[in-house]
Amino acid sequence: MSEAVRVSGLTKTYPARRGGARVVAVKDVSFELARGESLGLVGESGSGKTTLARMLVGLARPDTGTIVIDGRTRQGKERGRAARLRRAKEVQMVFQDPYGSLDRRLSVEAALRDVLRRHLPDPAKETVRARISELMGHVGLSGKHLGSRPHELSGGQRQRVAIAKALAVDPAVLVLDEAVSALDVSVQAQILALLNRIRAETGVSLVFVTHDLAVVNEVTGQILVMYKGEAVERGATAEVLRRPRHPYTDMLLSSAPGPNWQPERVAELRAAFAGAP
Amino acid sequence: MTIDDIGARTASAPVADRRRRSPWTFRACLAILGVAVAAAVFAPLVAPYAPDATDFSAIWAPPGPAHWLGTDQLGRDILSRVIHGARPSLLGAIALLAFATVLGVLIGVVAAWRRGWVDTVLARITDVMFAFPGLLFVVLIIAVFDRGPATAVIGMGLAFAPLIAKFTRAIALEELARPYVDAYRLQGVGGVQLIGRYLLPNLMPTLVGYLVVLFGEGLMSLASLNFLGFGAQPPSSEWGLMVQEGRAGVIQGVLGPALVPGLTIAVVVVATNVVGVRLSDKLAVRT
Numbered sequence: 001m002s003e004a005v006r007v008s009g010l011t012k013t014y015p016a017r018r019g020g021a022r023v024v025a026v027k028d029v030s031f032e033l034a035r036g037e038s039l040g041l042v043g044e045s046g047s048g049k050t051t052l053a054r055m056l057v058g059l060a061r062p063d064t065g066t067i068v069i070d071g072r073t074r075q076g077k078e079r080g081r082a083a084r085l086r087r088a089k090e091v092q093m094v095f096q097d098p099y100g101s102l103d104r105r106l107s108v109e110a111a112l113r114d115v116l117r118r119h120l121p122d123p124a125k126e127t128v129r130a131r132i133s134e135l136m137g138h139v140g141l142s143g144k145h146l147g148s149r150p151h152e153l154s155g156g157q158r159q160r161v162a163i164a165k166a167l168a169v170d171p172a173v174l175v176l177d178e179a180v181s182a183l184d185v186s187v188q189a190q191i192l193a194l195l196n197r198i199r200a201e202t203g204v205s206l207v208f209v210t211h212d213l214a215v216v217n218e219v220t221g222q223i224l225v226m227y228k229g230e231a232v233e234r235g236a237t238a239e240v241l242r243r244p245r246h247p248y249t250d251m252l253l254s255s256a257p258g259p260n261w262q263p264e265r266v267a268e269l270r271a272a273f274a275g276a277p
Numbered sequence: 278m279t280i281d282d283i284g285a286r287t288a289s290a291p292v293a294d295r296r297r298r299s300p301w302t303f304r305a306c307l308a309i310l311g312v313a314v315a316a317a318v319f320a321p322l323v324a325p326y327a328p329d330a331t332d333f334s335a336i337w338a339p340p341g342p343a344h345w346l347g348t349d350q351l352g353r354d355i356l357s358r359v360i361h362g363a364r365p366s367l368l369g370a371i372a373l374l375a376f377a378t379v380l381g382v383l384i385g386v387v388a389a390w391r392r393g394w395v396d397t398v399l400a401r402i403t404d405v406m407f408a409f410p411g412l413l414f415v416v417l418i419i420a421v422f423d424r425g426p427a428t429a430v431i432g433m434g435l436a437f438a439p440l441i442a443k444f445t446r447a448i449a450l451e452e453l454a455r456p457y458v459d460a461y462r463l464q465g466v467g468g469v470q471l472i473g474r475y476l477l478p479n480l481m482p483t484l485v486g487y488l489v490v491l492f493g494e495g496l497m498s499l500a501s502l503n504f505l506g507f508g509a510q511p512p513s514s515e516w517g518l519m520v521q522e523g524r525a526g527v528i529q530g531v532l533g534p535a536l537v538p539g540l541t542i543a544v545v546v547v548a549t550n551v552v553g554v555r556l557s558d559k560l561a562v563r564t
Contacts (some may be wrong), residue, residue: 084465095456
């Protein structure tokens with residue numbers, strides 16, 4: 001069986017603001033992700049991790065390179081309802097902003113029903129209802145929230161609903177773009193535990209885009225460190241976090257508050273890798 | 278004083294404030310609009326006379342028990358004419374707004390959705406439409422077609438459409454930037470469905486408030502056109518036309534026939550604006 005995700009030679013540039021050279025957002029990035037595994041995409045702001053994630057789900061088009069998800073090469077131009085629905089089943093995304101990522105007109109139940117009617121092979125009333133309660137269980141929300149509209153929910157609850165909506169499509173891969181960054185730490189921990197459980201139960205592959213190394217450590221087996229659009233380090237998360245080989249990874253670790261926190265080393269390291277390509 | 282007291286006070290202050298601002302003016306204006314609509318609907322039942330019933334023994338009669346607001350140069354009862362005039366006046370403004378809204382929302386949403394050169398081309402077109410005063414539009418339309426209520430409505434509609442297009446484009450751009458729109462696209466929702474089923478309903482609250490304010494303007498513009506004789510024709514008792522017909526009396530020192538419909542227009546327009554501004558404040562509350 002093939003991998004869930006296989007990305008090779010992905011490059012994306014944007015036109016510069018005023019003349020000048022094009023801005024390289026992502027440069028020749030390749031990686032694979034096995035089915036049911038989870039990958040952390042880490043890097044500071046502007047490292048290209050969000051652009052990479054948006055290309056992965058099809059919200060941005062790469063200049064060069066190929067993306068194979070669930071055994072099928074993603075094409076830029078595909079028209080027609082069947083193609084759209086098939087692409088949806090390949091990969092879904094949970095966004096950073098828990099306030100903007102839900103349609104404020106729809107209650108939790110209406111939002112989930114809306115997705116399921118589109119994606120269930122048999123959208124009969126009972127099947128939809130059963131699947132809704134299953135999804136609510138997956139994301140740890142009780143039935144009393146079914147009638148709630150987004151403005152009546154907390155940030156953590158909204159993000160749970162967003163996850164449930166993404167899972168309702170039953171995708172092979174779920175991309176989470178800083179999905180817990182806007183939440184406070186205790187809620188973060190709950191959502192991360194939840195995602196671990198969901199991965200174990202449903203077999204969905206996860207791609208975590210984050211700047212937070214603690215988050216990566218919590219939920220991912222593999223890690224890809226991005227710096228200025230390039231993948232500078234790749235490997236098993238535990239290994240990379242314990243023994244970083246690239247000075248940038250070392251700097252990320254040193255700059256994160258925690259056992260490795262060494263603020264005085266950060267400047268030194270930044271100077272070291274800034275000279276290197 | 279405990280901390281809880283302070284909390285309760287500061288928390289309740291804005292509520293009390295809002296209630297104070299839920300003012301009698303708003304309710305009065307709502308009532309005025311209600312009366313206007315009722316007049317439009319029930320005109321034949323509530324008007325004491327037919328709008329075109331002439332009485333040559335009572336030409337330019339002052340207000341009195343027989344004619345509460347007096348009569349005009351043909352002895353027609355002004356109150357009855359104003360009541361009957363509500364229907365063409367309000368319906369005209371509604372038709373004008375409906376036409377302008379369909380056109381404007383279509384242009385605005387397509388521009389915001391397609392971006393790029395489509396947006397640029399549509400922006401140029403609306404700019405050109407903006408550059409013409411509404412009146413000029415109507416004169417152009419009348420040159421092509423003939424004068425009449427439909428001509429006035431279409432002409433004014435074309436003048437209002439760019440306003441609505443620009444407004445719609447702005448709010449649609451803001452809405453399209455929200456991640457839930459991306460989420461719909463990732464679910465496989467097609468463009469037309471995304472706009473019709475998800476985007477437009479989310480724009481509606483903001484749009485409706487704006488349209489209510491525009492309604493007042495539309496009513497006034499149409500009345501001006503009718504006053505100039507480009508729209509409704511006698512014996513219609515459309516308010517703008519009534520003012521025009523009442524001018525003869527003003528010269529003779531009889532103000533009623535022009536003043537009553539003129540005041541009616543002013544009052545309805547002001548009432549619409551007050552209601553519209555408040556509605557758009559209330560409806561546009563974003564979560």
